[in-house]
Amino acid sequence: MGSTKPTRDFKKKIQKPIICFKRHLKKMERANKEFRSIVPEHIKYNLDEYLNIKRGDARRQPVDDKTVDIQITSSPYVTSYEYADLHQLSTLWLEYTPDLTEYRKEFIGTAHKRYEGRQLKSKIAQSVVNQMDVQDQKMAKEIEAFFIDMQEGFDETYRILKPGGRCCYVIGNNYLLTN
Numbered sequence: 344m345g346s347t348k349p350t351r352d353f354k355k356k357i358q359k360p361i362i363c364f365k366r367h368l369k370k371m372e373r374a375n376k377e378f379r380s381i382v383p384e385h386i387k388y389n390l391d392e393y394l395n396i397k398r399g400d401a402r403r404q405p406v407d408d409k410t411v412d413i414q415i416t417s418s419p420y421v422t423s424y425e426y427a428d429l430h431q432l433s434t435l436w437l438e439y440t441p442d443l444t445e446y447r448k449e450f451i452g453t454a455h456k457r458y459e460g461r462q463l464k465s466k467i468a469q470s471v472v473n474q475m476d477v478q479d480q481k482m483a484k485e486i487e488a489f490f491i492d493m494q495e496g497f498d499e500t501y502r503i504l505k506p507g508g509r510c511c512y513v514i515g516n517n518y519l520l521t522n
């Protein structure tokens with residue numbers, strides 16, 4: 344599958360992993376070459392000056408107030424994926440944390456999070472939680488936790504953006520199928 348997310352494909356033809364791996368490496372090599380061909384020379388040969396990649400929590404970004412021109416994010420979907428599980432292999436491999444249980448708590452969109460006594464600013468978000476509460480109280484608390492985390496993320500974005508700065512979010516327009 345093209346997706347890194349866990350899926351079940353009952354029609355999938357089982358292939359030899361080494362063949363798939365090599366094919367994928369070739370594809371990535373081609374894409375990297377294509378990308379490299381469009382990177383300007385002065386950046387290509389001074390990468391250390393231009394690259395600053397950090398792993399962190401979108402709700403606590405290590406930058407001063409009003410200093411950012413643009414924030415681009417593909418933010419989590421509500422309780423659709425356990426991102427900590429999806430990233431488990433790379434997390435352990437890259438030694439990001441010695442404690443996966445603690446690490447899990449940083450993730451937005453997990454179904455294992457609850458908050459008590461917190462207020463949602465968005466009336467729409469509160470209305471979604473209230474509607475879900477009638478159907479499924481557990482799910483309502485999970486959705487509420489997602490909205491609270493996203494709210495903290497939006498507040499942080501507002502803090503760091505320059506006046507007139509921009510932000511781009513991918514919105515997962517979720518809906519729940521009930522029986």
Ligand SMILES: C[S@@+](CC[C@H](N)C(=O)[O-])C[C@H]1O[C@@H](n2cnc3c(N)ncnc32)[C@H](O)[C@@H]1O
Nearest residue numbers: 399400401402417418419420426427449450451
């Ligand atoms: C919809 S996915 C986007 C994936 C991304 N487009 C990619 O190709 O890797 C949402 C991502 O948000 C990350 N995420 C979850 N909680 C986060 C947090 N508190 N701060 C920053 N990112 C978080 C998840 O780990 C996941 O990789």
